[in-house]
Amino acid sequence: MTDFRPVYDPRFDNIPSDRLPELLRAMPKAELHMHIEGSLEPELIFALAQRNGVAIPYASVEDLRKAYAFTNLQSFLDIYYAGASVLLKEQDFYDMAWAYLERAAADNVVHTEMFFDPQTHTARGVAMETVVDGLHRACVDAQPKLGVSASLILCFLRHLSEEEAFETLEQALPFRDLFIGVGLDSSEVGHPPEKFARVFARCRELGLRLVAHAGEEGPPEYVWSALDVLKVERVDHGVQSAKDPALMKRLAQDRIPLTVCPLSNLKLCVFPDLSKHNLGALLDAGLVATVNSDDPAYFGGYMNQNFTQTFEATGLKVQHAWQLAANSFEGSFIDVAAKRAYVDRLNAVFASF
Numbered sequence: 506m507t508d509f510r511p512v513y514d515p516r517f518d519n520i521p522s523d524r525l526p527e528l529l530r531a532m533p534k535a536e537l538h539m540h541i542e543g544s545l546e547p548e549l550i551f552a553l554a555q556r557n558g559v560a561i562p563y564a565s566v567e568d569l570r571k572a573y574a575f576t577n578l579q580s581f582l583d584i585y586y587a588g589a590s591v592l593l594k595e596q597d598f599y600d601m602a603w604a605y606l607e608r609a610a611a612d613n614v615v616h617t618e619m620f621f622d623p624q625t626h627t628a629r630g631v632a633m634e635t636v637v638d639g640l641h642r643a644c645v646d647a648q649p650k651l652g653v654s655a656s657l658i659l660c661f662l663r664h665l666s667e668e669e670a671f672e673t674l675e676q677a678l679p680f681r682d683l684f685i686g687v688g689l690d691s692s693e694v695g696h697p698p699e700k701f702a703r704v705f706a707r708c709r710e711l712g713l714r715l716v717a718h719a720g721e722e723g724p725p726e727y728v729w730s731a732l733d734v735l736k737v738e739r740v741d742h743g744v745q746s747a748k749d750p751a752l753m754k755r756l757a758q759d760r761i762p763l764t765v766c767p768l769s770n771l772k773l774c775v776f777p778d779l780s781k782h783n784l785g786a787l788l789d790a791g792l793v794a795t796v797n798s799d800d801p802a803y804f805g806g807y808m809n810q811n812f813t814q815t816f817e818a819t820g821l822k823v824q825h826a827w828q829l830a831a832n833s834f835e836g837s838f839i840d841v842a843a844k845r846a847y848v849d850r851l852n853a854v855f856a857s858f
């Protein structure tokens with residue numbers, strides 16, 4: 506992940522700090538860690554439930570929103586999988602992705618790599634083709650209609666077996682050209698990366714890009730095995746890496762991006778308070794950290810909310826803002842020419858402030 510390393514222009518230090526919130530919103534950015542099923546707003550859950558005749562155990566949108574009080578990752582996942590049960594048809598997947606892409610465009614997200622969880626749907630009898638076609642059609646429309654480039658990363662659910670991950674890969678291979686890589690998500694503790702060593706090796710042979718959630722709630726050892734066993738190119742979350750100085754050194758030296766999700770970490774009680782978040786420490790240690798929304802409908806904010814609330818709580822500065830946006834392009838799976846073009850746009854926005 507070292508094919509492109511943009512450099513900060515110290516003249517940007519002249520931007521007054523009171524313009525930081527405006528700058529954070531205006532700067533072009535890439536989103537590298539969001540689960541498309543986590544963008545299902547309660548209103549859309551209710552609309553799809555009605556359209557598809559699916560019963561949901563909440564009386565109203567407000568009632569559902571009230572249930573969004575999480576104590577840890579598992580308490581969230583239980584509600585997240587229940588919410589996804591309203592998705593049945595190709596158009597449902599399109600509508601969900603489109604709603605997210607419109608929000609992303611409004612936040613000046615110019616490129617996004619969206620996770621999807623096919624096993625959540627195939628287990629309910631929804632065909633892989635239905636899922637992938639709907640999501641991909643929205644990605645295709647996003648460039649001409651919203652100016653957002655969008656691609657898909659298929660995630661394996663780590664609470665299920667490696668055999669089931671292999672079956673999912675087999676079902677997805679007819680659509681190989683419609684997604685760029687694979688990831689690993691769901692309940693982390695008790696399901697270490699090495700459980701999926703063989704399926705990730707196969708995906709690597711197939712030329713798929715590799716990422717995995719590690720070090721969200723799980724220990725630094727899970728980040729080591731995501732790197733050394735799964736051979737991932739990016740680590741999703743990875744915030745627990747700060748507990749292991751040797752790991753921090755490795756991540757910095759190899760420029761392995763961490764896709765950090767501050768509001769998610771707050772809502773899932775990974776940090777007790779946003780002011781205690783270690784994003785600034787990760788950046789100051791030279792890591793390629795990025796800001797992302799994870800499951801924006803559940804965690805209280807899309808990209809710009811993640812940026813503005815985190816900066817306000819932690820006191821990060823203009824240079825951090827530039828670094829985070831530059832890191833998002835460096836860490837993305839687009840080609841070097843496209844990365845360079847986006848960083849040129851980033852620099853132009855900073856120069857205009």
Ligand SMILES: Nc1ncnc2[nH]cnc12
Binds near residue numbers: 718
């Ligand atoms: N934050 C998260 N961690 C693990 N799996 C997830 N699936 C959706 N959001 C997730």
Ligand SMILES: [Zn+2]
Binds near residue numbers: 538540690718741799
């Ligand atoms: Zn995630």
